[in-house]
Amino acid sequence: MKKILVPTDFSPAAHNAARYAIHLATQLQKGITLCNAMLIPIEAPVAGQVAWPLEDYEAIKGSVTEQLKRDAHKMEEKIAEQAGFSPEDFQPSVDYTSEVGMVPDVIRNVLDEHHASIVVMGMSGTRGLERFFLGSSSRAVIAMANFPVLLIPAGYTFQPVKTIAFATDLDKSDINILHTLAGLAKTMDAGIRINHVSDHKYERGEEKYKADVDRKS
Numbered sequence: 102m103k104k105i106l107v108p109t110d111f112s113p114a115a116h117n118a119a120r121y122a123i124h125l126a127t128q129l130q131k132g133i134t135l136c137n138a139m140l141i142p143i144e145a146p147v148a149g150q151v152a153w154p155l156e157d158y159e160a161i162k163g164s165v166t167e168q169l170k171r172d173a174h175k176m177e178e179k180i181a182e183q184a185g186f187s188p189e190d191f192q193p194s195v196d197y198t199s200e201v202g203m204v205p206d207v208i209r210n211v212l213d214e215h216h217a218s219i220v221v222m223g224m225s226g227t228r229g230l231e232r233f234f235l236g237s238s239s240r241a242v243i244a245m246a247n248f249p250v251l252l253i254p255a256g257y258t259f260q261p262v263k264t265i266a267f268a269t270d271l272d273k274s275d276i277n278i279l280h281t282l283a284g285l286a287k288t289m290d291a292g293i294r295i296n297h298v299s300d301h302k303y304e305r306g307e308e309k310y311k312a313d314v315d316r317k318s
């Protein structure tokens with residue numbers, strides 16, 4: 102893992118996810134990339150019916166870039182503030198980028214270009230998991246993701262991760278995921294709890310098994 106990618110639409114939920122990412126990046130000693138996806142009419146299904154002057158695009162691009170710059174600066178100030186009187190402590194670097202396109206496509210492109218390996222994004226508390234701060238785009242990110250996505254509830258304050266819950270139906274493909282998760286857990290000095298979930302009921306009436314896995318194993 103080289104960087105943590107934080108998609109933002111400049112909403113309170115996105116800012117909260119960015120604050121969480123600061124703590125996580127400091128703990129994991131990784132940099133942060135802020136990312137914004139601009140969806141303009143030229144990308145929309147009815148683009149052929151819309152006239153989109155070039156100067157309008159340049160104005161939006163400039164406005165988004167300026168906002169990203171301000172947010173990145175605020176994050177750097179927060180990082181320096183947290184470092185306090187220990188300048189030798191790791192302080193994550195923060196860069197930013199914006200691209201035109203659908204959110205899932207932009208995230209995937211930025212992950213590759215900036216060598217990020219995990220996405221930290223916010224979600225609103227309005228309707229729980231049904232409404233992320235990027236709306237249906239967030240659900241699209243989850244659907245297409247072949248990389249870790251960490252969703253941060255609105256208003257959640259960072260707490261050191263002590264236990265990671267891993268839900269599995271015991272599919273063989275979960276083994277590789279578990280190995281990757283074990284590496285992350287070791288870095289965070291956290292344990293892993295494996296939770297077996299299934300739609301099927303067992304003869305003995307047991308519907309779920311739980312097992313703790315030693316992070317050192």
